[in-house]
Amino acid sequence: MDQDALKKQVAEAALRYVRDDEIIGVGTGSTANHFIDGLATMKGRIRGAVASSDATAARLESHGIKVFSLNDVDQLPLYVDGADEVNKYREMIKGGGGALTREKIVAAVARQFICIVDGSKQVKRLGAFPLPVEVIPMARSYVARKLVALGGRPEYRKDFVTDNGNVILDVHGLNIMNPIQLEEQLNNLVGVVTNGLFAKRPADIVLVGDKKGVQEY
Numbered sequence: 614m615d616q617d618a619l620k621k622q623v624a625e626a627a628l629r630y631v632r633d634d635e636i637i638g639v640g641t642g643s644t645a646n647h648f649i650d651g652l653a654t655m656k657g658r659i660r661g662a663v664a665s666s667d668a669t670a671a672r673l674e675s676h677g678i679k680v681f682s683l684n685d686v687d688q689l690p691l692y693v694d695g696a697d698e699v700n701k702y703r704e705m706i707k708g709g710g711g712a713l714t715r716e717k718i719v720a721a722v723a724r725q726f727i728c729i730v731d732g733s734k735q736v737k738r739l740g741a742f743p744l745p746v747e748v749i750p751m752a753r754s755y756v757a758r759k760l761v762a763l764g765g766r767p768e769y770r771k772d773f774v775t776d777n778g779n780v781i782l783d784v785h786g787l788n789i790m791n792p793i794q795l796e797e798q799l800n801n802l803v804g805v806v807t808n809g810l811f812a813k814r815p816a817d818i819v820l821v822g823d824k825k826g827v828q829e830y
């Protein structure tokens with residue numbers, strides 16, 4: 614099975630967590646896209662979805678799934694999304710697709726967060742994947758200097774603007790010993806909107822697709 618087939622397999626496994634008459638939080642990326650396509654096959658059973666990006670909203674709507682604004686929803690039982698890295702504590706790096714801020718907001722509201730990944734995303738320690746940091750444009754150089762002082766090598770994601778009108782710095786070389794502490798530290802930098810560490814609010818369940826099938830932890 615190639616990587617995309619593993620993503621599809623794990624995305625389809627997450628469909629069994631979807632309950633009737635609920636509004637589902639939906640993530641962003643190629644794994645989440647497989648989940649959306651699967652959700653379309655049962656769209657008559659759900660009320661609709663909250664999207665974590667404009668791209669996800671467009672894909673949901675293309676399948677005829679009603680998209681709700683998060684502000685119009687008082688509770689969200691389930692959020693399903695991919696990740697760039699996940700460790701055994703279900704902490705993640707996300708934001709490879711640049712949707713980290715909205716993903717973090719939807720994850721914060723959701724009662725249950727299910728992370729769906731293929732086996733290549735599992736790591737012992739987070740940080741080999743460059744950590745995305747969403748920054749207000751005028752603060753880009755200031756935040757970059759602060760990130761260098763913290764031992765990172767920030768790289769400006771060129772020709773990319775987030776759905777919120779901001780820029781992304783992808784930070785290489787961070788030694789992430791304590792993900793919760795680093796998540797807080799980076800979010801405290803003036804000009805940072807949020808960063809791609811999902812440690813204060815980890816996933817509740819991780820589904821991993823590999824050659825042997827789908828494992829859960």
Ligand SMILES: O=C(CO)[C@H](O)[C@H](O)COP(=O)(O)O
Binds near residue numbers: 713
């Ligand atoms: O955080 C994300 C987007 O901001 C994605 O979940 C992450 O990049 C994984 O993407 P893919 O499923 O395409 O491998």
